[in-house]
Amino acid sequence: xxxxxxxxxxxxxxxxxxxxxxxxxxxxxxxxxxxxxxxxxxxxxxxxxxxxxxxxxxxxxxxxxxxxxxxxxxxxxxxxxxxxxxxxxxxxxxxxxxxxxxxxxxxxxxxxxxxxxxxxxxxxxxxxxxxxxxxxxxxxxxxxxxxxxxxxxxxxxxxxxxxxxxxxxxxxxxxxxxxxxxxxxxxxxxxxxxx
Numbered sequence: 001x002x003x004x005x006x007x008x009x010x011x012x013x014x015x016x017x018x019x020x021x022x023x024x025x026x027x028x029x030x031x032x033x034x035x036x037x038x039x040x041x042x043x044x045x046x047x048x049x050x051x052x053x054x055x056x057x058x059x060x061x062x063x064x065x066x067x068x069x070x071x072x073x074x075x076x077x078x079x080x081x082x083x084x085x086x087x088x089x090x091x092x093x094x095x096x097x098x099x100x101x102x103x104x105x106x107x108x109x110x111x112x113x114x115x116x117x118x119x120x121x122x123x124x125x126x127x128x129x130x131x132x133x134x135x136x137x138x139x140x141x142x143x144x145x146x147x148x149x150x151x152x153x154x155x156x157x158x159x160x161x162x163x164x165x166x167x168x169x170x171x172x173x174x175x176x177x178x179x180x181x182x183x184x185x186x187x188x189x190x191x192x193x194x195x
Contacts, residue, residue: 002139003049020049026095043140050141055128055192057081057118067102067116081118084156101159103177112176115157117184120191129195144192149185154178 010016064079074087085100132142155163166174
């Protein structure tokens with residue numbers, strides 16, 4: 001069996017030549033792997049039957065700090081594609097950051113309606129399709145992750161406390177935010193499935 005056939009056969013519970021492994025390295029470990037082995041193809045090195053890919057999204061805001069009219073952010077704050085701010089307390093905080101929530105605090109439901117969620121460019125979707133076809137032609141299965149789909153993304157934007165209070169009081173803001181995030185996630189997952 002090809003790696004892809006082995007992977008799919010295992011998932012379908014129809015047998016397998018070997019047990020498929022799953023491994024995903026964070027960027028610092030990819031760099032350590034490259035330093036040690038001279039390349040970044042750890043999937044092949046570990047003999048994985050599949051390759052992971054992702055659908056890139058494009059921010060639709062111009063300045064992340066403008067999304068925070070109620071909070072003064074540290075100068076070192078960086079913003080993800082959704083506009084959520086991340087700042088390090090120190091260099092020792094390797095993976096952990098302080099999260100800044102752009103929709104935190106007393107807001108109107110209109111702010112949630114108008115919040116600039118990211119988008120997927122057609123060129124990005126086409127590139128993903130080409131990448132998937134290339135990997136499948138090489139005999140690999142392809143997985144595509146979409147982490148933090150609804151709940152996490154909603155509280156990253158609103159803050160855990162405010163989202164929980166909105167839900168507890170059946171505030172329309174919770175439903176609008178969760179619905180917008182769900183619709184965006186569904187559209188992205190559908191694009192990944194097409195690829």
